[in-house]
Amino acid sequence: MRAEHEIVRVQLSERSYDIQIGSAILSSAPEFFAARTKISHAIVITDESVQPLYADSIVAACATAGMRTTLISVPAGETSKSIAMADRLWNESLAGGADRKSVVIAVGGGVIGDLAGFIAATFARGLAFFQVPTTLLAQVDSSVGGKVGINLPAAKNMVGAFWQPQGVLIDVDVLKTLPEREYRAGLAEVVKYGVILDADFFAYLEANVAAIRERDKNVLTRVIARCCQLKADVVQTDERETTGLRAVLNYGHTFCHAFEATCGYGELLHGEAVSIGMLCASRLAESLQRITSDVTERQFNLLTELGLPTATPQVDIEPVMAAMQRDKKVEHGKLQFVLPIRLGNVELVGGVSNDLAKTAIIDGQ
Template sequence: MPTSNPRQVPPQTVHVPLAERSYDISIGTGNLAQVGKWITSLRSVTHAVLISDTNVAAHYEKPVHQALEAEGIRVTSLVVPAGEPSKSVATAQKLWEAALEDRVDRKSIVVALGGGVIGDLAGFIAATMTRGLDFFQIPTTLLAQVDSSVGGKVGINLPAAKNIVGCFWQPKGVLIDTAVLETLPRREYLSGLAEVVKYGVILDEPFFDYLEANVQPLLDREPAALQKIIARSCELKAQVVAEDERETTGLRAILNYGHTYCHALETVAGYGEFLHGEAVSVGMLCASRLGEKLGVFHAPSTQRQHALLSALSLPVDTPQLDEAAILAAMQRDKKVEHGKLRFIVPLKIGKVELMADIDSEVAMSAWREGHSA
């Protein structure tokens, strides 16, 4: 289990205000050791279903398991193969059956210990088992810490569409330990930085400026820089979720900047070929070029995004994939309405807008222009 870093910074709490579904995000360094006390401070627990994957379990399953047992909690530990393919109907069924076999009941809780895949999958298990169990998020990747663990979106994939089966199910709490990022492979860590850049583009130009000025501390995983970007990303997402929890007003859709292209890329390339953040990086630049084509965004701002993403060692070029398949995948995107493509398009750094009825050829030209020379 990670220990406190000598460069530790004071812990922070970010509140997600959702009336009776409100919860706190506890952000610190070395605080994973307190997970048992943290959960029992939030509610009475006798049984926890701890869900992780093969990569995360090797580092953190045993200490988290022991920390929960130390608080008198019976633990059912379930480990799935690492990677996007585990967000499937087949894996969900195995987890349902395993939890049932170990006497899950309506007072049990689910603890998601892992990255975005585990958060989505375990949250879906929590939302559906006995028509709803409380669950807690312990995100162990940067991407999950800044994005997928916050906001209550849970679900699984079908072969033809990512995240198409799911629901909104808010956690009871999120515990973020920046020290766990020390064991995160470099590629996974960099992938998470794409979602951080996204928050700057959609909501906060000064935050985007901060990222541009702090590339090296971010690449070096300096604790102060990590806590800053994680806390600010969580604050920004919490603001959006509080105003549009279930995507009824359209505001929450701005969190999907770049994701229409991103999800199409992930689907056509095959789940796992691109990490989610890598696909987000490519997708944001496609959406940025789309904004230029629609006359609402300027090329220098696209170049700023390109330069920052490149400096953070993220992919910026669209791969050579079947364009008909990419378009077909975009047409299955959750933002499509009445068969019409809709995209989150930037107006300036710090402000984006949902635009409807985008011509498919214009959308594909923004994709095509991203091919490397």
């Protein structure tokens, strides 16, 4: 694969779109947008950390290209994915002269993509929008597939919609400015793809740990493109989670979301919670005799080498279990988990006892 430029096409009939991945391509953002929809007014939504790094230059480039722009910046972090912030953005968009032909451009990490996408899905009954993800986690996961939303105080991503972007522009060079902790957190979702869908890709990650940690742009372009293709394959088959296939993307997330909610949003980065959650799910699969211990061990070793946390947070178990009961995969009060049957293959498993789930958490402390 060449690092300069990769295109992954998400095939969803009239909602199909391109994911463009490469190095030094952020400067072509206005052309990327204009090639996919007519823009007279762009609402650029970003956060206070990303604004001076990338959003300001995109706004300036869009203005030079003849687009009227409204820039809205919110505080960085998970707490901005709230009802109060959505209300603020609806009103600021209105004050900025937004109408049904306005286009939302999300410039930032997963929080911004989810929040801006939710604004796009709901304002004026739906606006076109683009994703320009600036974190690794957003590039390989949240910017692809059309899931947008906000958090309730007691449940993550509980209010939202499926709203596909017009396109996703991924410049690997932006990862140079990403803080080390956030970069590592994004690698958890990368590892996830190997576990759930592609054992060969998992082995590629094991063989390229040093280059990944050094943020080699050639390796990153290959890694990101493969993750995007794997997710696109799933989304194309089960866009709205009606067949159960898309649920495989939630490997580790039942535990992950419960840890995030229990520890308080922002204490654990999402990718850190994913890393811990995947190991909980793998231990649970072991206890159900679905896998052997070497599957969990390979995940543990790779996550550790990539600098990710693996130990379960020291929290009271009952609030964690209560949070898991609010997981969107719960049916008729019964927990369901995405569990591996081997590297590269997982299944949705129901009827798991609370005691086994508790043990999977406690054994990681």
